[in-house]
Amino acid sequence: MTRQPPSLLTASARVFDLSLGEMLWSRRTLFMSLVTGVPVLMALVVRAADAFGGHVRISNVAVNGPSIFGMMIWLFFVRFTVPVLAVFYGTALIADEVEDKTITYLFTRPIPRGAVLVGKFLAYLACTVGVVLPSVVIVWMLIVPMGGSLGANFVYLVTDLSILAIGLAAYGSVFACIGSALKRPVIIGLVLILGWEPAVLAVPGYLKRLTVGYYVQGLVPHAMPNDSMLSLLQGMVRETPSVTQSLTAIALILVVCLAIGARNVASREYVLEQ
Numbered sequence: 001m002t003r004q005p006p007s008l009l010t011a012s013a014r015v016f017d018l019s020l021g022e023m024l025w026s027r028r029t030l031f032m033s034l035v036t037g038v039p040v041l042m043a044l045v046v047r048a049a050d051a052f053g054g055h056v057r058i059s060n061v062a063v064n065g066p067s068i069f070g071m072m073i074w075l076f077f078v079r080f081t082v083p084v085l086a087v088f089y090g091t092a093l094i095a096d097e098v099e100d101k102t103i104t105y106l107f108t109r110p111i112p113r114g115a116v117l118v119g120k121f122l123a124y125l126a127c128t129v130g131v132v133l134p135s136v137v138i139v140w141m142l143i144v145p146m147g148g149s150l151g152a153n154f155v156y157l158v159t160d161l162s163i164l165a166i167g168l169a170a171y172g173s174v175f176a177c178i179g180s181a182l183k184r185p186v187i188i189g190l191v192l193i194l195g196w197e198p199a200v201l202a203v204p205g206y207l208k209r210l211t212v213g214y215y216v217q218g219l220v221p222h223a224m225p226n227d228s229m230l231s232l233l234q235g236m237v238r239e240t241p242s243v244t245q246s247l248t249a250i251a252l253i254l255v256v257c258l259a260i261g262a263r264n265v266a267s268r269e270y271v272l273e274q
Contacts, residue, residue: 008118011111015119016126023127028092032085032128036135039076043142050146064147066156069140073160074220077136082167083197083213085128087189090175093120094265095185114262121176121258128168133161167216170250174212177261180268204239212253218246 006014023029046068063071094117097103106116140157144150171193179185193213200207201214208214218241241249 006111008112008115011115012119012122014111015106015116016122019120019123020126023089023123024130028088029127029131031088032131035081035085036132039072039081039139040135040142042072043139047142047146065144066148066153068146069143069153070156072139072143073136073164077132077160077164078167078216078220079213081132082164082216083171083193085132086168086171086175087186087193089124089128090121090172091179091185091189093117093124093176094180095183113266117176117180117261117265118258121172121261124172124176125165125169128172129165132164132168136161136164163216163219166219166247166250167212170212170216170253173254173257173261177257177264180261180264208239212250215241215246215249215253219243 094103097106097116103116107113137157140153141150144153144157175185175189178188182188197211197213200211201217240246
């Protein structure tokens with residue numbers, strides 16, 4: 001009796017289990033910990049300044065803890081940390097296996113080749129969420145009590161954590177797809193997030209609809225408390241889609257990119273350099 005190969009879902013779970021430990025102890029995770037440690041250090045400095053009677057001001061207007069936290073979520077996590085980490089992790093899901101010449105070991109297993117990308121993507125998501133979100137919680141606990149209430153702002157924290165997880169998934173799927181098709185995907189990824197997205201999002205037009213950032217930023221204003229200087233941040237976003245449109249577009253991006261990436265892995269012949 002011929003043994004049936006595992007389904008895509010079962011095979012992806014096996015690859016996930018194999019890959020998660022490797023990612024957690026990789027140099028990229030150390031880099032990610034350093035990146036996410038920066039806002040924690042900033043929060044400690046701001047909290048220390050507040051304890052000694054200092055106040056954070058923007059345009060000579062004092063801002064409270066919830067406002068500072070909202071700005072850090074927008075400027076540091078959404079616009080920088082999430083896309084940068086997605087580039088360095090997502091593009092490496094397949095590229096690292098090719099570079100280390102270990103991709104052949106995965107392909108010799110009796111599993112669908114597309115499951116390699118899906119499983120490693122799930123491991124990437126678990127790893128990045130497990131490092132980024134605790135950093136956000138620490139910043140929240142340090143900053144929000146400065147003129148705000150942890151209990152009253154807890155719903156904003158939950159929403160912000162959800163947005164960051166969604167952003168990591170969306171950006172990660174795009175760069176996983178790019179990494180499955182190109183030999184040197186990191187450069188392309190950095191050009192997209194440091195050049196293409198900022199330029200397109202800053203000008204009117206329909207090109208911004210071709211970026212992940214457009215839909216992620218459509219979720220952010222709805223997660224911010226409506227007080228003090230946060231209205232300035234919302235004013236910077238001249239045109240944003242609704243929450244429903246953003247979630248629908250992100251879900252479509254996620255499914256399409258993973259499907260294309262899995263098909264690329266299944267059909268592409270990887271030539272290992274000697």
